[in-house]
Amino acid sequence: MMKITKLxxxxxxxxxxxxxxxxxxxxxxxxxxxxxxxxxxxxRAGIYDEFNREVLLRGVNYxxxxxxxxxxxxLPAAVEPRPDDFARMASLGFNVVRMIxxxxxxxxxxxxxxxxxxxxxxxxxxxxAQQGLYVVLDMHQDAWGKYIATGxxxxxxxxxxxxxxxxxxxxxxxxxDGLSTCRVALRELSPAVTQAFTNFWxxxxxxxxxxxxxxxRFAAEFAANPAVAGYDLLNEPHPGFxxxxxxxxxxxxxxxxxxxxxxxxxxxxxxxxxxxxxxEPTVDWSAFGATLPPRNGFTADSNIVFAxxxxxxxxxxxxxxxxxxxxxxxxxxxxxxTAFWSGEWGxxxxxxxxxxxxxxxxxxxxxxxxxxxxxxxxxxxxxxxSLNESGGDIPGDQLALLINGCPGDIELxxxxxxxxxxxxxxxxxxxGRLVSLVADIDSGAVEVxxxxxxxxxxxxxxxxxxxxxxxxxxxxxxxxxxxxxYLVQVxxxxxxxxxxxxxx
Numbered sequence: 001m002m003k004i005t006k007l008x009x010x011x012x013x014x015x016x017x018x019x020x021x022x023x024x025x026x027x028x029x030x031x032x033x034x035x036x037x038x039x040x041x042x043x044r045a046g047i048y049d050e051f052n053r054e055v056l057l058r059g060v061n062y063x064x065x066x067x068x069x070x071x072x073x074x075l076p077a078a079v080e081p082r083p084d085d086f087a088r089m090a091s092l093g094f095n096v097v098r099m100i101x102x103x104x105x106x107x108x109x110x111x112x113x114x115x116x117x118x119x120x121x122x123x124x125x126x127x128x129a130q131q132g133l134y135v136v137l138d139m140h141q142d143a144w145g146k147y148i149a150t151g152x153x154x155x156x157x158x159x160x161x162x163x164x165x166x167x168x169x170x171x172x173x174x175x176x177d178g179l180s181t182c183r184v185a186l187r188e189l190s191p192a193v194t195q196a197f198t199n200f201w202x203x204x205x206x207x208x209x210x211x212x213x214x215x216x217r218f219a220a221e222f223a224a225n226p227a228v229a230g231y232d233l234l235n236e237p238h239p240g241f242x243x244x245x246x247x248x249x250x251x252x253x254x255x256x257x258x259x260x261x262x263x264x265x266x267x268x269x270x271x272x273x274x275x276x277x278x279x280e281p282t283v284d285w286s287a288f289g290a291t292l293p294p295r296n297g298f299t300a301d302s303n304i305v306f307a308x309x310x311x312x313x314x315x316x317x318x319x320x321x322x323x324x325x326x327x328x329x330x331x332x333x334x335x336x337x338t339a340f341w342s343g344e345w346g347x348x349x350x351x352x353x354x355x356x357x358x359x360x361x362x363x364x365x366x367x368x369x370x371x372x373x374x375x376x377x378x379x380x381x382x383x384x385x386s387l388n389e390s391g392g393d394i395p396g397d398q399l400a401l402l403i404n405g406c407p408g409d410i411e412l413x414x415x416x417x418x419x420x421x422x423x424x425x426x427x428x429x430x431x432g433r434l435v436s437l438v439a440d441i442d443s444g445a446v447e448v449x450x451x452x453x454x455x456x457x458x459x460x461x462x463x464x465x466x467x468x469x470x471x472x473x474x475x476x477x478x479x480x481x482x483x484x485x486y487l488v489q490v491x492x493x494x495x496x497x498x499x500x501x502x503x504x
Contacts, residue, residue: 034129036226039276041302044433045339047229047276047371053429053456057134057229057371059096060089060401060422061344064377065121067102068384069146069165071391075382079409081124085377090131091484092423093461096229097133098343098373099124100140104147104170107214118221129227136278136373137222138232138343139215141168142384143187144196148174156182163190164391166384168235173207175199187389188238188283198240201249208254216261223265223272230276232307232343233258236283246282251294255279259301278307278343281332286311286344288318293332306333309344310372313357322357326364342372351399351417359441362421366437374401374422381406423463423484425500431456431492443502444485455493460500462486467503474498 035049047055062085068077089097105117125135143166150162160182177199179191187193200208215233222228233255239246259277266272284291286309293306312325320328333340345361347354365372379386379398386395386406398404401419403412424439425446432452439446444466448458462469463485471477474490490498 033132034134034227036273037134037229037276038274039230039303039305039339041304041337045333045337046433047305047339047341049429051429051431051456052452052454053431053459054369054434054450055371055429056369056426056434057096057136057341058373058422058426059094059098059133059371060374061098061100061138061376063100063379063383065102065105065117065124066100066140066167067105067146068167068380068382069149070382071149071164071384071387072382072394075380075387075394075407076409077380077382077384079378079380079404081127082411086128086131086133087483089128089133089377090482092419093426093463093485094422095133095428095461096136096371096373097128097377098136098138098232099128100138100235102140102167103173103211103214104145104168106218107210108170110170110172110210113214113217118218122221125222125225125227133227134229135227136229136232136343137218138235138278139211140235142166142236143168143190143193144238145169145171145174147171148176148181148190148192148196150181154181156180160184161389163187164384164387164389169196169200169207173200173210175204175207183389186287188287193238194240196240197238198242201240201242201246201253203253209257212254212257212261215258216265219262219275220265220269220272222275223269228275230278230305231262232278232280234280235343236280236286236309239282239284247292247294250282251279251298255294256299259299259304263301274303277301277304278341279304280307280309280343285309286316288316288320293336296336304338306336306338306340307343308332308340310342310361311345314345314347322360322364326368330368339370341370344375345372346375348399351415355417355421358417358421362424362439362441366426366439369434369437374418376400378402378404380404381409425460425462425466427458427460428487429457429459431458431496435495445499445501447497447499449495449497450492451495452493455491458490458492458496458498460488460490460498462488462500465502466500470501470503472499472501 064081066078070077145168146165149165156162163183176192179195181192183190281293310325312320313322379400405412424441427448430450435449444463474492476491478489480487
């Protein structure tokens with residue numbers, strides 16, 4: 001039955017793509033400065049550009065295109081994109097933004113893609129590219145969607161609590177079978193949320209197939225755009241009532257079918273090419289630090305990256321250390337034969353008290369030679385996270401990477417502790433393979449080693465606090481002064497080591 005459903009879904013996606021071809025003018029309205037990216041599996045597991053350089057994608061999550069439940073009538077749930085957002089990200093040395101998009105806005109009416117929303121996404125993708133930022137398009141959801149919220153006619157008896165809506169699926173794909181929306185503390189511990197996901201895994205009323213088809217049509221819109229690093233198929237999927245076997249439905253059904261449909265769509269667009277697919281474990285990973293990853297061999301496609309959220313010693317319920325979180329993610333990626341990339345990570349609350357943990361995380365991020373996206377750039381006063389699932393009171397100022405004044409979503413600058421660590425030096429692109437990376441957060445100094453058979457250009461980001469960079473190793477260094485720091489290019493070959501120290 002699963003094979004028949006899979007073939008039918010792929011056929012439908014092919015037909016939809018054949019009937020719907022994006023405008024070539026829109027496809028070509030992109031920055032030409034960003035080389036195409038792809039992932040490799042096996043011994044060379046990693047992310048690479050078209051010049052055979054290993055790429056570290058480091059940046060931040062961006063929710064300004066999100067469709068979140070508005071629990072407070074006077075507080076918008078998302079802040080509209082601001083003209084300087086991407087320039088400010090680039091000034092921290094970021095080269096990627098994980099851009100949250102929502103199925104509820106992509107397909108509010110079943111079978112009809114919202115072209116106005118797609119154009120808004122395209123506009124932001126191109127604006128990011130102009131600042132040298134790749135984009136990971138993330139099909140985001142939390143607690144299934146904004147259409148699961150406790151209504152005035154539903155009573156939640158203690159210890160149950162009412163739930164505000166969150167984000168994700170459209171109303172027509174929200175099938176709860178009348179189960180209670182009341183929760184036990186966490187938003188995911190609601191029978192209605194659990195049933196909605198169970199129905200998704202079982203493809204009730206074809207809703208899983210519908211998202212597969214939506215992914216095909218959405219991917220066709222960006223098939224020829226090198227600024228799109230790839231697609232995150234579904235944020236923190238919930239196991240539903242299939243706990244223990246949900247991974248079979250997640251990877252063996254939805255992920256596999258979505259990847260095939262996306263590849264067919266990309267091949268059907270002039271100039272289209274294969275983009276990286278980022279795939280996540282279930283939400284249990286974020287809550288408990290680790291769970292079973294998707295099963296090995298769920299797809300024959302090699303342009304894939306495992307993308308868990310590394311919240312160990314942050315919001316993880318299970319008492320795992322930051323190091324243990326990395327070890328578990330690395331072990332899971334090795335079992336899958338892929339690289340891993342942390343689609344979300346971060347600390348919340350008092351930045352000064354969290355600074356030591358943030359620095360420890362950064363040290364392991366460098367040691368494991370990976371990238372990731374900080375959660376989050378800006379958090380709206382009316383974001384469900386800000387309202388702490390109550391929806392009643394106006395929250396205080398929100399400390400994301402930016403400080404957002406409430407009410408009114410007033411810009412109050414960056415959190416200095418976060419900005420300092422996140423802006424540390426790192427190699428953006430390294431010929432061949434990276435071997436080691438050590439960055440000094442405070443001075444801006446960095447040491448990088450790697451190996452390459454052919455001469456190539458090592459590209460480094462350095463924060464401005466380093467002063468005048470003192471470069472050792474490699475040949476013909478070129479230093480470009482850019483807002484917030486420097487971009488350094490050095491020619492390397494063989495087993496190379498390059499260090500950049502601060503001005504004495």
